[in-house]
Amino acid sequence: MQDLGGKPVIVRTYEAAKATGLFDAVYVVTDSDVIFKEIEWHGGQAIMSQKEHDCGTDRIAEAVAEMDVDIVVNVQGDEPFTSKEGLAQVLSVFDAPDADRIDLASLMTEIQDWREISDPNAVKVVVDKENYALYFSRSPIPYPRDKNTAVQYFKHKGIYAFRKQALLDFYNLPMTILEATEKIECIRFLEYGKRIKMAISNTQGIEIDTPEDLVRANKVLKEEKRLPINNKYRNFPMVPKVVYGKGCFEQLASILGPQRKEKAPFIYLVDDVFQNDQELIQRIPLRFNDKLIFISSFEEPKTEQVDVLVKSIKTEFSYRPSGIIGIGGGSILDLAKAVAIMLTNKGQASEYQGWDLVKNKAVYHVGIPTISGTGAEVSRTTVLTGPEKKLGINSDFTPFDQVVLDPELTTGVPKDQWFFTGMDCFIHCVESLNGTFLNEFSKSYGEKAYDLCKEIFLNPELDDETAREKLMMASWHGGMSIAYSQVGVAHAMSYGLSYVLGVKHGIGNCIVFDHLIDYYPFDVALFKEMKQAHGIELPQGICKDLTESQMDTMVKIALSLVPLWENALGPDWELKINADKLKALYAKI
Numbered sequence: 001m002q003d004l005g006g007k008p009v010i011v012r013t014y015e016a017a018k019a020t021g022l023f024d025a026v027y028v029v030t031d032s033d034v035i036f037k038e039i040e041w042h043g044g045q046a047i048m049s050q051k052e053h054d055c056g057t058d059r060i061a062e063a064v065a066e067m068d069v070d071i072v073v074n075v076q077g078d079e080p081f082t083s084k085e086g087l088a089q090v091l092s093v094f095d096a097p098d099a100d101r102i103d104l105a106s107l108m109t110e111i112q113d114w115r116e117i118s119d120p121n122a123v124k125v126v127v128d129k130e131n132y133a134l135y136f137s138r139s140p141i142p143y144p145r146d147k148n149t150a151v152q153y154f155k156h157k158g159i160y161a162f163r164k165q166a167l168l169d170f171y172n173l174p175m176t177i178l179e180a181t182e183k184i185e186c187i188r189f190l191e192y193g194k195r196i197k198m199a200i201s202n203t204q205g206i207e208i209d210t211p212e213d214l215v216r217a218n219k220v221l222k223e224e225k226r227l228p229i230n231n232k233y234r235n236f237p238m239v240p241k242v243v244y245g246k247g248c249f250e251q252l253a254s255i256l257g258p259q260r261k262e263k264a265p266f267i268y269l270v271d272d273v274f275q276n277d278q279e280l281i282q283r284i285p286l287r288f289n290d291k292l293i294f295i296s297s298f299e300e301p302k303t304e305q306v307d308v309l310v311k312s313i314k315t316e317f318s319y320r321p322s323g324i325i326g327i328g329g330g331s332i333l334d335l336a337k338a339v340a341i342m343l344t345n346k347g348q349a350s351e352y353q354g355w356d357l358v359k360n361k362a363v364y365h366v367g368i369p370t371i372s373g374t375g376a377e378v379s380r381t382t383v384l385t386g387p388e389k390k391l392g393i394n395s396d397f398t399p400f401d402q403v404v405l406d407p408e409l410t411t412g413v414p415k416d417q418w419f420f421t422g423m424d425c426f427i428h429c430v431e432s433l434n435g436t437f438l439n440e441f442s443k444s445y446g447e448k449a450y451d452l453c454k455e456i457f458l459n460p461e462l463d464d465e466t467a468r469e470k471l472m473m474a475s476w477h478g479g480m481s482i483a484y485s486q487v488g489v490a491h492a493m494s495y496g497l498s499y500v501l502g503v504k505h506g507i508g509n510c511i512v513f514d515h516l517i518d519y520y521p522f523d524v525a526l527f528k529e530m531k532q533a534h535g536i537e538l539p540q541g542i543c544k545d546l547t548e549s550q551m552d553t554m555v556k557i558a559l560s561l562v563p564l565w566e567n568a569l570g571p572d573w574e575l576k577i578n579a580d581k582l583k584a585l586y587a588k589i
């Protein structure tokens with residue numbers, strides 16, 4: 001159960017065995033409740049031993065006694081780096097001409113370091129000319145009496161492939177004196193005259209027998225991890241599947257069907273404005289033990305809220321959910337992404353706020369926006385307010401696996417909210433198009449979304465239905481535009497407002513943007529025009545009663561968003577903005 005790069009060693013071993021694709025089925029056989037639950041939670045198959053056993057081989061024999069199997073491979077639970085190559089080699093001996101003579105097969109690897117040769121934790125094996133095992137020992141065998149003799153030492157690797165009968169025989173035969181002395185299971189086979197064929201593996205791998213091994217293994221995993229975030233060219237994932245069209249929500253059941261894992265439920269996180277909307281609720285395709293959770297989006301999502309949701313799901317279900325489906329605005333979509341991530345990653349959500357801190361792939365997650373503008377349906381981040389910062393969980397595992405874009409779902413949004421959320425999209429475009437990170441990729445999306453926004457908010461001829469369809473696509477394009485660039489001053493300051501005063505993202509952006517004439521002169525003028533066209537009033541003077549320390553916190557939060565400032569003002573942004581200037585700006589709003 002020790003942690004190895006974010007997952008218990010046993011889970012890593014299970015996944016490695018499964019990933020080889022060599023087996024019809026993979027099970028963890030255990031006498032531990034904790035391990036059993038952990039494997040099921042990760043979507044694996046586990047078998048609980050009925051009886052007490054002296055060793056793993058006995059436990060496996062019990063598990064397969066009633067199964068219709070030909071060859072059983074035993075991978076020890078502490079072999080997380082089990083490779084396809086090694087397992088394929090063990091299995092290949094059963095295809096050789098002498099296969100009939102083989103009761104079981106195992107793996108060995110040459111070792112040369114005398115420290116390892118003499119280490120009792122490393123089991124050595126000697127073989128005959130055809131690689132049948134002669135004996136296993138914790139002592140160095142053979143003993144090199146003449147130190148100049150060229151002798152090969154082989155270390156036994158804890159992987160066995162048994163014919164089912166050999167396994168059952170082993171189970172029924174009493175333990176023998178040599179096995180008991182060396183504490184090496186496979187000696188029992190030799191003592192009863194069974195034939196063990198050894199295959200040679202060249203991959204060293206790391207078995208985890210001691211705490212030092214674990215440290216070494218964690219280091220190996222870290223080195224394998226991808227390069228740091230600020231690569232010159234971003235390589236980011238996009239939403240792989242999206243369905244668009246009026247009424248496409250009806251297709252949800254057939255979209256989810258293939259993703260359902262046996263007993264594992266789908267969990268729906270739905271904005272509680274729909275709690276009394278029977279028409280929508282009835283259309284959600286709940287099956288079996290699927291669960292609907294209504295969530296208030298009155299406040300911006302918090303890391304703590306994510307942790308509570310994840311805990312309640314883990315307590316209620318012994319299977320990891322088949323998927324998380326968010327139905328709502330940006331807050332609900334962000335929550336859905338964060339919950340999907342935290343179901344497969346240890347610890348608390350606040351530990352993952354930042355860039356590329358998520359270790360494990362999230363649970364399958366689906367985003368269904370019911371209000372357009374935030375771009376949360378397409379973004380690589382999920383913005384959360386944590387105990388120390390307001391920051392997204394920005395990772396390759398954050399984007400949705402599936403998005404359902406049904407413009408019909410965005411009917412009935414209150415006018416103010418429609419405007420503020422739509423302006424989030426408009427501001428994404430402005431900040432991306434005026435930023436120093438801009439390239440043609442971002443520009444192509446940003447320009448399209450910008451034009452759509454102008455049409456939606458400044459063309460009185462546009463009918464409601466077309467406007468909704470256009471805003472849905474503007475939101476998508478605005479989100480794509482900032483995927484390769486960044487947002488800017490309005491977002492940085494809006495995050496500060498939100499952290500200290502709890503102002504929601506959309507309206508916070510508008511309140512700030514209204515005062516950014518020095519930064520985005522043309523677009524702020526356009527914004528004021530849009531505001532007027534729709535009779536929108538913004539609250540005034542919201543920062544005037546702030547205490548000194550609240551103001552300091554707000555400034556600190558805003559200035560901590562380095563990439564946003566760098567995009568807005570260039571690499572020397574620190575020469576252009578500082579705490580005093582920012583305070584003066586906040587004081588105005």
Ligand SMILES: [Fe+2]
Pocket residue numbers: 374424428491505
């Ligand atoms: Fe935004």
